Amino acid sequence: KAGVTQTPRYLIKTRGQQVTLSCSPISGHRSVSWYQQTPGQGLQFLFEYFSETQRNKGNFPGRFSGRQFSNSRSEMNVSTLELGDSALYLCASRLGSYSGYEQYFGPGTRLTVT
């Protein structure tokens, strides 16, 4: 079974631009979570989507948003990019059912803001 895939793997953007990252979960998984990883703050939860609905949200500004499609694929968007948004953005999927505790991560998208 294929794992979680994320595109693109690397991205360079300029301050003030916006960016969209994509995530395809493991087949059959209906829940997708997004995390930001930086050397200073570590791994921080952004939000979770299940059945196209945002279920949970971390402490990030409104510039960070996401959505989930009917096929469980998810996208996250960051508007008005700041230098501090440079990070590895990770997507994780899980079954989403009562027994679906385990989260499996993709390889991440490395975003650099200049």
Next chain:
Amino acid sequence: GENVEQHPSTLSVQEGDSAVIKCTYSDSASNYFPWYKQELGKGPQLIIDIRSNVGEKKDQRIAVTLNKTAKHFSLHITETQPEDSAVYFCAASKVGAGGTSYGKLTFGQGTILTVHP
């Protein structure tokens, strides 16, 4: 909210030795505790997890123990090998009742494990 503290931040061992990484959590309602291994250029890989109704779980050379009273859990790796070298993260999560579960994981700061041949 939940806070997870992880120690040590770096750990250096000789091949064949054991390695222990410890985490404490603050929210007594947390009931799911996974451990992840992250190699350079890759996403975190789930290596073992434990739920609050279990005190210990083992999978070959790795084991995890949980002390709910003290609110801490530990990862034990025996007979370490150079390929165990990576960054290890502990995490905590609250799983909801009534057939739902939540995906928010709160992570520790990570431990850089180096296994010397």
